Amino acid sequence: MRDILSSVRQRLRRVARATRTSGDAGHGGEDGTEANGDDPALDDGAVVTDGGTTAGSDGFVDRLNDRFGDDFTESAPFWLPPFLLVGLFVYGAIAWNFVISLTDYQGFIGPDYSDLDFEMYVRAINDSAVIDATVNTFLLVVAFTAVALGFGLLLAILIDRNIRFENTFRTIYLLPMSLSFVVTAQFWLWMYNYNNGVVNIVLGTVGIGPISWIGNSSIVLWAVVFALVWQFSGYTMVVYLAGLRAIPTEHYEAARVDGASTLKMYWRVILPQLKGSTISAAIVLMVFALKAFDFLYSLVSGYRPPNGADILATKMVREAYSTNNWAYASAIAIILFLMALSIIGPYLYYEYKQGNL
Amino acid sequence: MMKDTELNRRDVLKSAGALGAAGMAGLAGCSGMGGGGGGGGPVEVLHGWTGGDGATAAEALEEAFNEEYPDTELDMNPIGGGGNQNLDAVVANRLQNDNPPSSFANWPGPNLARYEGVLGDISDLWEETGFTDSHVQEAVDLHQYNGAFRAVPLGSHRLNCLFYNTSVVEEAGVDPDSLNSVSALVDALETVASETDKIPMTHGASGTWTTTQLFGVTLLGSAGYDEYMNFVEGNPSEDAVRSAFESLATILENYINDDAASIGLTESNQNIIEGEAAFIHQGNWAAGAYRNAEDFEYGEDWGFKTFPGTEGMYTLHFDSFLYPSNNPSPESTRTWLEFVGGEAAQVAFNQYKGSIPTRTDVDMSEFGPYLQETAEDFADADERPPNIQHGLGITADQRSSLNDVISSEFSGPYNVDAATQGFVDAVSN
Structure with a gap:
């Protein structure tokens, strides 16, 4: 009751003040400080009626609180420092990177900010290497995400069938996820070896191959996708498993009672309820695919992946550090950023629509 | 009872805040220290020899330096991996941030173009030490860029x-x-x-x-x-x-x-x-x-x-140390570069690295038979073309x-x- 009263009083006071200062005068902070100096008595009065909770606040703070919620300023010490740090180091850095991409910065003599244009982007569009890298990045993201989701779902369903040694299997499937890209890349490099790699040996026993997995430019990207799927389907499995466990057994029973086959039961009853799991797993996978740089870097111990597996991330680092074309590398970084945004954006919107944000 | 021992949320936040503040203060302190290098501070040298012969050779080099110049502090930082890619990336970042090391390993020749504007002039060092006469002519030519000497050679590998x-x-x-x-x-x-x-x-x-x-x-x-x-x-x-x-x-x-x-x-x-x-x-x-x-x-x-x-x-290759301008320790770096181009360093390093000295007056007796032959070929070569993959040609x-x-x-x-x-x-x- 008191709170409402005080808030009403504040509003009234503001209206009065607004009429006092002419319409075209400054607003916001200026207004507040002026009010503060003018009639401290009024403010003191507010403090008294509020029972001391807004002690020390002035008109500007009240205004902020009104606009963003009651405890906006009170909670500021908690959220403001991280907000500023993230703002500066993440969004500030992105903005700066964008500005650099508009310059012609290369070498070690600082960028010239006086001449900004989109020349680097034009160059990127006309650079067949960038186009190839973009296509590869896109294929990698889509193929890897789709296959890892499908495979993870299959594993989750199988594990969820009350099998023996369930925990053991779960651990085994999840294990690759705990390994670093550096390790798995080396594993797969050996396994893909033409002569003595285990992949070709196994295929050889059934009369296929040998296949040059790394050396053939039309295969190598899929070989990389396969290795990444191996590493991440365990993660997808865990996400799906959590989703499956959240579905009440009644749903299974009801489907059975209605005479649904196992296939139909999963397709019609269970899968639709896993939408949330699918979306969150897909987002994580896609972001990992965009960051496949580590894997490719470790595969060849260098910034230049095998022909046919170059992605934007490796191209970007190569431009930046092999030839010091900072502006061009920044432009590629922005392209990569936009790709990531086009994945994250719809997800955030979806979450917002669902009321989760 | 529990209340007494449990950390409450405010305590945690407070100590986190204090830690953060301490961290920021520490950072500020570090960046403050960077400025006060002075002329005779420690030489910070970046190189990429982290494994096998490279590491052994770098150690021998460090030892020889400490023996010859006990008063100059040497801080050798090996940065390995990806050929020289990681080294180059670290160097690039430091040069970009105007925080150059005293000296770093790289290739001379047209490769120096990538460091345009951030390399200092050490022509007087070449003159004073007589390097222009004691090193092969190709080394003298290839260590200049824009009319001034920018680096000092340590050794040479053969590529053909x-x-x-x-x-x-x-x-x-x-x-x-x-x-x-x-x-x-x-x-x-x-x-x-x-x-x-x-x-x-x-x-x-x-x-x-x-x-x-x-x-x-x-x-x-x-x-x-x-x-x-x-x-x-x-x-x-x-x-x-x-x-x-x-x-x-x-x-x-x-x-x-x-x-x-x-x-x-x-x-x-x-x-x-x-x-x-x-x-x-x-x-x-x-x-x-x-x-x-x-x-x-x-x-x-x-x-x-x-x-x-x-x-x-003899297809040429040089391992050299470059001299960044805005040097954190100009005097000590000159000492280091003078050492690198001298006989003691070239013998100490090259015999383990498997390369040969770029000086023409070095006694090869400590080198194995293969390197002795290489050195003879080097001295007798009709032509010493620069390589294309290791910086000297393009x-x-x-x-x-x-x-x-x-x-x-x-x-x-x-x-x-x-x-x-x-x-x-x-x-x-």
């Missing part, structure tokens, strides 16, 4: 080398010393292929640099010194480049190991040591692995032949373009036309 496993070539009945042209080499590879079940020529192509390097020596061997220099200087003859690529395609299509794409130099070189392959082309850093291998002796188990067609030449930009072409057109299938066109375009003025 063909190493072989003696027992394999004997099994095939090939006499490596008789090979004097690229076509003779191709014939010899054919003989190895038909007479033995060994790999005629082992190649590690997980990076493109080995192929670019092989192109360089093939061009030198098939078209000769003048055409090679035309290529390096930006007036390539398309015919010469094409014929080099044709020979290269013949070799790569028929005579190399099947798993070339998935292995690098180390594993490829292992094929020679284990007697799985007959020949390998590499710079003579490859010989370091032979020296470290058990029961693998020069002359008996492995041999060296100048790459066919390049007899009488700029970093051009090198990157060449490797792009190798990656997209010449890493199997081998497209001679496109590769020729790409190379000619990349180096043409």
Whole structure:
């Protein structure tokens, strides 16, 4: 009751003040400080009626609180420092990177900010290497995400069938996820070896191959996708498993009672309820695919992946550090950023629509 | 009861805040310290020799420096991985942030163009120490950029080398010393292929640099010194480049190991040591692995032949230390560079690294027989053409373009036309 009263009083006071200062005068902070100096008595009065909770606040703070919620300023010490740090180091850095991409910065003599244009982007569009890298990045993201989701779902369903040694299997499937890209890349490099790699040996026993997995430019990207799927389907499995466990057994029973086959039961009853799991797993996978740089870097111990597996991330680092074309590398970084945004954006919107944000 | 011992949320937040503040203060302190280097502070040297002979050689170098200059503090920071890529990236970041090290290892020649504007002038150091007279003329020429000396050489590797496993070539009945042209080499590879079940020529192509390097020596061997220099200087003859690529395609299509794409130099070189392959082309850093291998002796188990067609030449490579301007420790850095170009450093480092001194007055008695021969070849060489993959012949930009072409057109299938066109375009003025 008191709170409402005080808030009403504040509003009234503001209206009065607004009429006092002419319409075209400054607003916001200026207004507040002026009010503060003018009639401290009024403010003191507010403090008294509020029972001391807004002690020390002035008109500007009240205004902020009104606009963003009651405890906006009170909670500021908690959220403001991280907000500023993230703002500066993440969004500030992105903005700066964008500005650099508009310059012609290369070498070690600082960028010239006086001449900004989109020349680097034009160059990127006309650079067949960038186009190839973009296509590869896109294929990698889509193929890897789709296959890892499908495979993870299959594993989750199988594990969820009350099998023996369930925990053991779960651990085994999840294990690759705990390994670093550096390790798995080396594993797969050996396994893909033409002569003595285990992949070709196994295929050889059934009369296929040998296949040059790394050396053939039309295969190598899929070989990389396969290795990444191996590493991440365990993660997808865990996400799906959590989703499956959240579905009440009644749903299974009801489907059975209605005479649904196992296939139909999963397709019609269970899968639709896993939408949330699918979306969150897909987002994580896609972001990992965009960051496949580590894997490719470790595969060849260098910034230049095998022909046919170059992605934007490796191209970007190569431009930046092999030839010091900072502006061009920044432009590629922005392209990569936009790709990531086009994945994250719809997800955030979806979450917002669902009321989760 | 629990209340007393439990940390409450405010305490946690408070201490987190305090930690954060302390961290910020620490950071500020660090950046404050960076400014006060002064002229005679410690020399911070960045290099990429982290494994095998490189690490041993760097240690020997450090030891020799501490012995000769006990009053100057030396802080050597090895940054390994990815060839020199990680080192280059660290150097690039530090130069960009205007926080250069005292000195860092890199290649001289046109490669210096990438550091345009951030390298200091040490011409007076070259004059005072007499380096201009005591080092080979090519070193004197290649360590200048924009009319001033920018770096000091430490040692030189040779690039036009063909190493072989003696027992394999004997099994095939090939006499490596008789090979004097690229076509003779191709014939010899054919003989190895038909007479033995060994790999005629082992190649590690997980990076493109080995192929670019092989192109360089093939061009030198098939078209000769003048055409090679035309290529390096930006007036390539398309015919010469094409014929080099044709020979290269013949070799790569028929005579190399099947798993070339998935292995690098180390594993490829292992094929020679284990007697799985007959020949390998590499710079003579490859010989370091032979020296470290058990029961693998020069002359008996492995041999060296100048790459066919390049007899009488020595394809140059330099390991040098560059001098950044805005140097954190100008005086000590000069001491360091004076040491690097001197006899003690060049002997200490090169005998372990498997390279040879760039000075002409060094006593080679501490070096093994193979390096002694190399040093003789170096001194007697008719021509010392600069390499293309290791900085001396072309700029970093051009090198990157060449490797792009190798990656997209010449890493199997081998497209001679496109590769020729790409190379000619990349180096043409």
